[in-house]
Amino acid sequence: MNKKKIIPLFYLILIIIAFLIGKTYYKNSYSSNVKNDALLYIPTNATFEDVKVLINPYLKNIQSFENKAISLGYPNKIKAGRFKIKKGETNKEVINRLLLGKQEEVHLRIRNYDDIYELASDLGKNLEADSIIFLNYFKKEALEKGFPDVEELKIYFTPETYFVNWNTSPEKLFARFEKIHNNFWTEERLNKAKKLNLSKLEVYTLASIVQREYMKKEELPIISSLYLNRLNKGMKLQSDPTVIYAERKKQGFKVMMKRVKNISIDSPYNTYKYKGLPPLPICIPNDFVVDAVLNPANTNYLFMCAIKNTGMHAFTADDKEHMLNAKKYRQWLDSIGIK
Structure with a gap:
């Protein structure tokens, strides 16, 4: 070529x-x-x-x-x-x-869970590790902290939305919440708890009851005051949410309840049956509810009853007035078919 x-x-x-x-x-x-x-x-x-x-x-x-x-x-x-x-x-x-490794973060919503099992279940649905892995880690952590019951770990979690990586391990996640918990408990808050003669666990336990009782934020300090007044007088707290918790706990939290059905249920969480606070929190309370317990209103109230259709309560120091309020509320519940 x-x-x-x-x-x-x-x-x-x-x-x-x-x-x-x-x-x-x-x-x-x-x-x-x-x-x-x-x-x-x-x-x-x-x-x-x-x-x-x-x-x-x-x-x-x-x-x-x-x-x-x-x-x-x-x-x-x-x-x-x-x-x-x-x-x-x-x-x-x-x-x-x-x-x-530029991840799309998970918007992790921590709620007012009744127990640690519910928390572990939600974590398993939203993060890489499954619920059993989270639950086993929580049990291990509780044991290392000397807690007789894993439910005591409720005090370390704060209901809020958090941004986390999907593959965050149980160890790293708990370390984050523990840091938030430790930062929350300033010397000022510790002194307020001491002044109320309550341990941190007792503050959370009372806050969990207040959490389940309130509908309007402005009532939080008043409800806190009422229960503190009852505690100081050696009265039974007689809180409906504690009885509902006791009933639901007995059934594995499988049944939702809006009304108390059995105030005689034999459970340390039944504050109609036993004096003082329940052994552990009945839910995970918000920080602002914990602060309401640490900063109660100055009242002499001993009784409260929900007011129909308002989300508010009628407060009183008189048991007879309270009985009338309670009767009206029960009649209203019956009229709208809430069992």
Whole structure:
């Protein structure tokens, strides 16, 4: 073949090869490859093969993703977590996010749970570790702290919405709440508890009762005052929520109740039967309720009764007045069919 013809052909081949390489590089790096928005959950100790299986449903071309991932060294740098991928993103954009471990945080809502089992169940639904792993860790933590019952750990949790990584371990999560708890208990709050002659656990236990009694925040200091007055006089607290708790605890918290059905139930949580505070909190109270217990109103109230359709209570120091209030409220409940 003529030398003059070979040279142009050689350059043409080079151009074609360069074009093909460039096209492949562009496809792997800059071409849109994500079909739709999605949350990608990569578990701890996942392999690259695991990641490919998880991400494949959301990609147009898994091979181009694999090629780019290998070129960036991702198979050896896999991070666990909950990652958001967006429609129209390129392989490079997705892989860089995975390499950096830039997670989409979970909005974890801690509620006024009745018991630690309910808390562990919710944590297992929202985070990587399942509920059994969380519960076993809580039991271990309670044992190490010398608590006879895992329910005492309620005092370390505060109802609120928290932003956490999906793969946060039970150890790290509890350490975060313990730090919040320790910061909350300033010297001022400790002194207020001491002045009331209550331990921290007793403050939380009383706050849990107040939590279940109140509907309007402005009543919190008054309700706190009422129960403190009863405690100081050696009276039974006679709190309906404690009886409901005792009944529900006996049934494994499987049944919801709005009214007290059996004030004679034999349980240390039944404050109609036993004097003083229950042994442990009946729920996880909010910090502002704990503060209401530490800062009670100055009253002589000993009785309260809900007022129909208002969310408020009628307070009194007179037992006869209270009986009339209670009768009216029971009649109203019967009239609307609340059992």
